[in-house]
Amino acid sequence: xxxxxxxPSQGFDQAWETSGTLNxxxxxxxxxxxxxxxxxxxxxxxxxxxxxxxxxLNVGPTGAGVFQPAAIRRLRExxxxxxxxxxxxxxxxxxxxxxPEWGRLTVKTVDGKQRLNAFxxxxxxxxxxxxxxPAKPPxxxxxxxxxxxxxxxxxxxxxxxTLPKDLPDDKIVTVVFDFPLP
Numbered sequence: 001x002x003x004x005x006x007x008p009s010q011g012f013d014q015a016w017e018t019s020g021t022l023n024x025x026x027x028x029x030x031x032x033x034x035x036x037x038x039x040x041x042x043x044x045x046x047x048x049x050x051x052x053x054x055x056x057l058n059v060g061p062t063g064a065g066v067f068q069p070a071a072i073r074r075l076r077e078x079x080x081x082x083x084x085x086x087x088x089x090x091x092x093x094x095x096x097x098x099x100p101e102w103g104r105l106t107v108k109t110v111d112g113k114q115r116l117n118a119f120x121x122x123x124x125x126x127x128x129x130x131x132x133x134p135a136k137p138p139x140x141x142x143x144x145x146x147x148x149x150x151x152x153x154x155x156x157x158x159x160x161x162t163l164p165k166d167l168p169d170d171k172i173v174t175v176v177f178d179f180p181l182p
Contacts, residue, residue, distance in 0.1 A: 010051055011094055017054035020044060022071050027060035035070045038077040045078075045089065046119045046174060050104035052094045084145045085176045088117035097133025097158075103174060105131075116179040117144070118161075123175040125165045132158040138179040143168065150177060 001017050022041070025032040041057070048055045059075065061067050067075075082089070088106060095105035095116060103120045116138070120129065137159030141150045151162040167175055 011053060017056050018044070018048055019056045019058060021058045022074055025060070026058055028062050035074065038074050041074060041078060042081055042174065043121065046104050049089045049092055050094055050099060050106050088119070088144060088176045088178070092117065097131070100129070100131055102129050114181040116181055118177040118179065119174040120163070120177065121174050123163055123167055125163055125167050127163045128160050129163065130155060130158060130160045134158060134181060136182045138181055141177055141179045144176040144178050
């Protein structure tokens with residue numbers, strides 16, 4: 001395991017995880033109001049998954065056994081994101097390609113075929129993003145939430161894809177793309 005709230009820039013050859021907190025204290029602390037934004041917590045989850053690790057999130061109730069409203073809100077937002085995008089996290093492994101500057105990658109085998117998941121941080125509608133690595137570009141790709149197709153183009157040593165003009169209206173998290181690999 002990593003140190004508390006420590007997130008590595010690469011994976012390891014053994015099982016590992018990061019234990020993290022919603023704010024800056026373990027358990028409940030009445031003076032700790034420095035809550036991490038949901039988008040940051042989701043990036044921690046995605047980063048660890050893209051490096052083959054787990055993310056254990058600590059939630060501390062008050063002495064009366066009640067979760068604070070700020071914790072409940074973040075847990076609901078994380079749960080809503082996972083309900084839509086969890087298939088790109090659960091049962092995945094690190095992609096055998098360099099992690100792009102614009103986000104992170106995971107790979108999953110579905111029905112005997114490899115699927116590359118691209119998590120785009122700070123997506124801009126219509127942006128063209130380059131991905132190094134795959135010998136052949138995928139034939140199709142889509143936004144995981146909406147299944148809207150994305151344009152794909154070949155590049156030497158990889159491919160590029162164009163984000164749709166209409167992205168899911170989600171300001172706190174990443175956009176996930178699904179690329180079936182040939």
